[in-house]
Amino acid sequence: MQALATPDELLAQLAEKLKTLLHEKAIDNPLMVGIHTGGVWVATKLHQQLNRSDSLFSEPLATLDISFYRDDFSRIGINPEVKPSQLPPDVDDRHIILVDDVLHTGRTIRAAMNELFDYGRPASITLVCLIERDGRELPLQADIVGAHIKLNAGEHIKLTGPEPLAFELQQAQNGNNKNAAKE
Numbered sequence: 001m002q003a004l005a006t007p008d009e010l011l012a013q014l015a016e017k018l019k020t021l022l023h024e025k026a027i028d029n030p031l032m033v034g035i036h037t038g039g040v041w042v043a044t045k046l047h048q049q050l051n052r053s054d055s056l057f058s059e060p061l062a063t064l065d066i067s068f069y070r071d072d073f074s075r076i077g078i079n080p081e082v083k084p085s086q087l088p089p090d091v092d093d094r095h096i097i098l099v100d101d102v103l104h105t106g107r108t109i110r111a112a113m114n115e116l117f118d119y120g121r122p123a124s125i126t127l128v129c130l131i132e133r134d135g136r137e138l139p140l141q142a143d144i145v146g147a148h149i150k151l152n153a154g155e156h157i158k159l160t161g162p163e164p165l166a167f168e169l170q171q172a173q174n175g176n177n178k179n180a181a182k183e
Contacts, residue, residue, distance in 0.1 A: 010146030038101030
């Protein structure tokens with residue numbers, strides 16, 4: 001894996017890119033939504049940074065637990081740490097900033113969008129991801145990305161946290177993920 005900036009460095013880049021995009025699209029008062037678990041960690045820090053510097057959000061951070069929306073739910077069963085989603089009762093005509101930690105196959109984002117549409121019809125959804133890696137299975141891409149990485153077969157990157165945020169490279173060996181390195 002190529003050298004990677006720290007999560008805090010990538011968060012600063014995301015904040016600047018997001019401010020620019022919201023300004024260019026003239027989006028006022030967007031709703032930021034973090035996907036459990038790593039996406040909530042990233043969204044929490046991003047929400048705080050943007051409110052501290054620019055007061056972009058009038059509402060608290062919203063969160064999604066997409067466990068029941070996953071397409072592999074019948075195979076993997078209930079996540080032992082299912083958390084309730086916390087969204088306003090109506091997202092109709094809202095500009096949503098959807099935040100996740102690592103975009104890989106696209107299946108988490110598909111599940112998150114399905115859940116969001118159960119709450120209403122957003123005006124737009126802007127996808128923000130700390131890391132975008134190769135291996136997409138669905139035709140989804142992030143609007144704002146901290147870093148694009150290419151991993152070797154069997155490698156996975158995971159965000160650990162919430163304090164401090166760090167990246168962990170995992171290597172699959174004989175069907176098991178073995179911790180290979182921490183950054």
